[in-house]
Amino acid sequence: MDPHLDLDVAVVGGGPAGLQAALTIGRVHRRAALFDDGRYRNATVAHMHNVASHDGTPPAEFRAAARAELAAYDTVEVRTERVERIRPAEAGGFVLTTGSGEDVGAAAVVLATGMRDVLPAVEGLGALWGDLAAACPFCHGHEAAGRRVGILGAVAAPHQSRILRPVAGSLVVLPHEDDAPDDLPEGVEVVTGRVARAGRDGDEVVLTLEGGRQERVAALFVAPRAVQAAPFAEQLGLELNPSGGIRVDELGRTSLPGVSAGGDLAHLAALPMPMVSVVQAMAGGQLAASSALMGLLAAGR
16 A cells, blocks of 8 residues: 555445445455445335345435445444545545545545435425435335335336336326326326426325315325535536436446446446446445556556
8 A cells, every 4th residue: 555545445425235235345355445425315215126036125224224234344443524626646546535624545445325305396395305206116016016006207207117016006197397298008097297296105195286186196206306415526627418427438447547336326338327226336336446446456456
């Protein structure tokens, strides 16, 4: 290690991608730190789904188990601390400035800070997010099997309705502030008008439209706008995809040598958007960590 570098690899983000990246680095005894500020995209989700051997596991339980496994690796430190800034170091590598003002040097960086969901402007929707309202039919659709399911917004409605049709007892699309889509599957109901409020009544979502009409559904699917949850892509001048996700190559490398990225904050240019799932995040974290280590080896470290 160079004297100005405290770490081989700094992993920023403590979700599935970051945890897997830290494990991968620890397995080959490289010195790493996982920086986890306790903010997660799935913080409001009670149970993870579509994760083999962990289907139905609470995310907090999953993270705790992964942290416990990392404790077996002496070269990996888990720091419950926020990174405020990352910048290239003059002597090579990178400097990470934490919330306490400490500067930490690292030869390579793995970004795994994820995305943040920006929901439509519907009163009360945020309180339902990750529970009765969600984005992913694969993660949340089965729990509403055989019941009336709603889709908010027109853009994703044709795609989501086709995925959900075998699951739901009936489907209703609420275009909200858009025109009703004309390519929905047969039998899908369309309720026009702006949705003003969303609330909970037992295990149902009550949607109140402007004018007072109410619709009830067992689950509401929404396609939120996603933005970077952390400022590091901008700070480092990383190339982005039109989706707002960091552009990476097939090995998880960003446009800046020494920085790789894994999880839903990054994706290949060939994909229209990040793949949002725990399994995809873990795979991306492992790939990003492996690429970081390959970079160290290529540099003779």
